[in-house]
Amino acid sequence: MRIVLDALGSDRAPGVDIEGAVRAARAFGREIVLVGPEEVIRTELARHDAEGLPLSVVHASEAIEMREHPSRAVRAKPDSSIVVGMRLLREGQADAFVSAGNSGGVLAASLASVGRVGRIPGVLRPALSTVFPTLQGVSLLLDIGANTDCKPEWLVQFALMGSIYAQRVLGIARPRVGLLANGEEETKGNAAVQAAHEALRGMTLNFVGNVEAKDLLQGAADVVVSDGFVGNVAIKTAEGVAAMLFTLLRSEIKARPLAALGGLLAKPSFRAVAKRLDYREYGGAPLLGVNGVVIIAHGRSDSLAIANAIKVAIDAADKNLVETIRQDMADAVTVLEGPSGALAGTTSRSTDLGGAPST
Amino acid sequence: MRIVLDALGSDRAPGVDIEGAVRAARAFGREIVLVGPEEVIRTELARHDAEGLPLSVVHASEAIEMREHPSRAVRAKPDSSIVVGMRLLREGQADAFVSAGNSGGVLAASLASVGRVGRIPGVLRPALSTVFPTLQGVSLLLDIGANTDCKPEWLVQFALMGSIYAQRVLGIARPRVGLLANGEEETKGNAAVQAAHEALRGMTLNFVGNVEAKDLLQGAADVVVSDGFVGNVAIKTAEGVAAMLFTLLRSEIKARPLAALGGLLAKPSFRAVAKRLDYREYGGAPLLGVNGVVIIAHGRSDSLAIANAIKVAIDAADKNLVETIRQDMADAVTVLEGPSGALAGTTSRSTDLGGAPST
Numbered sequence: 001m002r003i004v005l006d007a008l009g010s011d012r013a014p015g016v017d018i019e020g021a022v023r024a025a026r027a028f029g030r031e032i033v034l035v036g037p038e039e040v041i042r043t044e045l046a047r048h049d050a051e052g053l054p055l056s057v058v059h060a061s062e063a064i065e066m067r068e069h070p071s072r073a074v075r076a077k078p079d080s081s082i083v084v085g086m087r088l089l090r091e092g093q094a095d096a097f098v099s100a101g102n103s104g105g106v107l108a109a110s111l112a113s114v115g116r117v118g119r120i121p122g123v124l125r126p127a128l129s130t131v132f133p134t135l136q137g138v139s140l141l142l143d144i145g146a147n148t149d150c151k152p153e154w155l156v157q158f159a160l161m162g163s164i165y166a167q168r169v170l171g172i173a174r175p176r177v178g179l180l181a182n183g184e185e186e187t188k189g190n191a192a193v194q195a196a197h198e199a200l201r202g203m204t205l206n207f208v209g210n211v212e213a214k215d216l217l218q219g220a221a222d223v224v225v226s227d228g229f230v231g232n233v234a235i236k237t238a239e240g241v242a243a244m245l246f247t248l249l250r251s252e253i254k255a256r257p258l259a260a261l262g263g264l265l266a267k268p269s270f271r272a273v274a275k276r277l278d279y280r281e282y283g284g285a286p287l288l289g290v291n292g293v294v295i296i297a298h299g300r301s302d303s304l305a306i307a308n309a310i311k312v313a314i315d316a317a318d319k320n321l322v323e324t325i326r327q328d329m330a331d332a333v334t335v336l337e338g339p340s341g342a343l344a345g346t347t348s349r350s351t352d353l354g355g356a357p358s359t
Numbered sequence: 360m361r362i363v364l365d366a367l368g369s370d371r372a373p374g375v376d377i378e379g380a381v382r383a384a385r386a387f388g389r390e391i392v393l394v395g396p397e398e399v400i401r402t403e404l405a406r407h408d409a410e411g412l413p414l415s416v417v418h419a420s421e422a423i424e425m426r427e428h429p430s431r432a433v434r435a436k437p438d439s440s441i442v443v444g445m446r447l448l449r450e451g452q453a454d455a456f457v458s459a460g461n462s463g464g465v466l467a468a469s470l471a472s473v474g475r476v477g478r479i480p481g482v483l484r485p486a487l488s489t490v491f492p493t494l495q496g497v498s499l500l501l502d503i504g505a506n507t508d509c510k511p512e513w514l515v516q517f518a519l520m521g522s523i524y525a526q527r528v529l530g531i532a533r534p535r536v537g538l539l540a541n542g543e544e545e546t547k548g549n550a551a552v553q554a555a556h557e558a559l560r561g562m563t564l565n566f567v568g569n570v571e572a573k574d575l576l577q578g579a580a581d582v583v584v585s586d587g588f589v590g591n592v593a594i595k596t597a598e599g600v601a602a603m604l605f606t607l608l609r610s611e612i613k614a615r616p617l618a619a620l621g622g623l624l625a626k627p628s629f630r631a632v633a634k635r636l637d638y639r640e641y642g643g644a645p646l647l648g649v650n651g652v653v654i655i656a657h658g659r660s661d662s663l664a665i666a667n668a669i670k671v672a673i674d675a676a677d678k679n680l681v682e683t684i685r686q687d688m689a690d691a692v693t694v695l696e697g698p699s700g701a702l703a704g705t706t707s708r709s710t711d712l713g714g715a716p717s718t
Contacts (some may be wrong), residue, residue: 182592217600250630
């Protein structure tokens with residue numbers, strides 16, 4: 001098995017990414033292909049005790065920056081680490097691609113005409129996901145940004161794909177799947193969520209209904225489905241609130257001498273909470289629906305986070321994630337009615353994928 | 360001036376609500392009309408030193424519960440405190456209505472045929488709002504649940520109404536108005552947000568563009584506009600994350616003896632943070648766009664929160680909130696193009712409100 005890593009991905013690339021690859025190669029014994037400027041990578045590798053580890057390098061001269069427009073950057077930079085890495089995946093030279101870079105760029109590269117991996121047949125839209133900590137463990141939220149105006153049938157597919165991922169890679173036997181909504185009642189939600197709700201109730205998934213945002217972190221569902229706009233708002237709000245709370249606590253503790261002493265004594269507890277919330281512990285999250293294992297790591301990743309993301313990629317490849325989704329899509333039928341694409345009903349165990357182009 | 364208070368509003372009604380009314384009557388010297396079962400209210404009032412305070416009672420025999428379906432409950436319970444209170448407002452017997460009850464019920468009562476207050480002429484949709492604490496002060500977020508699938512022109516009106524409220528009642532000279540989105544760039548957002556963005560750029564509002572959810576609590580804008588589905592997800596996520604963090608901190612601190620001591624020493628700092636985040640400090644938030652001052656308080660309100668909500672209602676009435684919005688709506692024109700209601704452009708200083716029914 002070979003995992004391709006975008007050496008220019010993280011905010012502190014290539015140092016952090018390459019160190020993560022070295023850690024992963026040592027820990028997991030699978031071959032890791034580093035994609036980026038060869039000379040830079042070799043120099044960086046020389047700083048580690050990487051002798052004998054299953055590491056190789058494929059040259060790519062360009063980098064797609066975080067703030068670049070994804071599809072324009074992919075078109076303009078055919079020799080970027082993201083486009084080249086994705087090509088290796090498409091050509092079957094690798095089993096998975098991992099990047100801590102521009103996630104929109106990774107998505108665009110997976111679908112762009114040059115070096116594209118494309119969608120799994122039957123998948124209407126790929127979805128970006130994230131794994132987040134809850135009071136009960138972890139949950140998967142998707143979509144968090146790939147699709148801003150979602151049709152109900154896309155949401156239904158996100159539910160299917162998310163459930164497969166949670167089962168295969170997160171190891172949850174019968175994942176509880178919920179729809180993110182503004183209330184638990186099935187009458188809640190916007191039009192797309194209400195239609196998806198109805199469709200999901202008729203399926204064999206372990207659908208638990210609507211999940212309110214306040215219950216997200218209680219672990220109300222293992223897989224939480226939303227459109228990419230709403231999912232992005234939820235995850236970014238969570239990040240913002242956590243950051244604000246820690247900022248406020250720090251300043252209020254520093255402002256009082258006795259409290260400052262108390263803060264010192266309580267430091268291990270603060271650390272334990274921070275660790276619970278640390279994205280680095282959870283590795284990356286998949287770009288679901290593309291025809292290959294693609295794992296996105298956080299831009300702020302350190303080498304541990306990169307190594308964990310590589311581990312996630314290995315697990316997903318080992319567990320035949322893509323093949324399972326392909327099979328499930330072939331088994332499920334989404335009946336689309338009328339030109340508006342309104343969802344009439346969705347049932348499993350059928351073969352027709354009406355109106356769903358595969359690429 | 361007379362303020363009507365729903366005596367059956369809060370989760371701990373009527374005790375908390377009536378105590379709040381007593382506090383407000385004593386502090387602000389305006390007449391407060393308590394609406395609910397007369398005997399119950401009189402008994403409760405007798406427990407306070409309310410002699411001589413400007414408090415009166417209007418009987419209403421029914422209560423709309425938190426979990427009831429808003430418009431069905433309003434139809435089924437014409438003698439509920441919410442419907443009766445709203446009628447007093449409509450009949451000009453009061454200058455404002457305050458409730459800590461079912462916010463959907465308050466909205467439905469304001470628009471229902473019996474005892475309705477109706478919309479301000481020109482307003483397409485009323486919006487529920489909330490005032491939330493930021494690192495810089497407070498911001499107003501709207502809509503947080505009244506409208507789940509919003510047209511761009513509704514969002515534009517939310518921006519206008521929110522700006523007026525922030526200026527008049529929150530006392531912000533030139534409120535910065537932003538659109539909640541999945542990125543700062545104007546190409547971000549779903550279709551409705553993108554169209555609203557374009558329209559807002561052509562207006563005289565202090566429009567600061569898109570606001571990312573992670574920057575909400577940094578105080579990136581004084582008024583943050585979103586559709587009610589997304590706004591609800593944002594505010595509920597924030598509540599959920601804050602609750603989860605405090606839960607985790609408490610349990611991790613209790614788990615370590617030294618940290619537990621530290622936690623005791625740092626208690627004033629924790630309290631200071633909790634106070635910063637305490638919704639009770641900010642009183643209620645307006646239902647904007649209805650033809651009267653309607654203030655919604657949190658269901659978990661205590662008497663301080665109720666008194667603060669009454670203060671907000673007094674301020675809004677004093678500052679002619681409704682009249683100002685009415686004037687602004689008459690001055691603004693929303694050009695709707697085609698049957699789909701797509702927004703072609705919105706400019707100020709004109710009188711035609713094409714296609715906008717006033718009720």
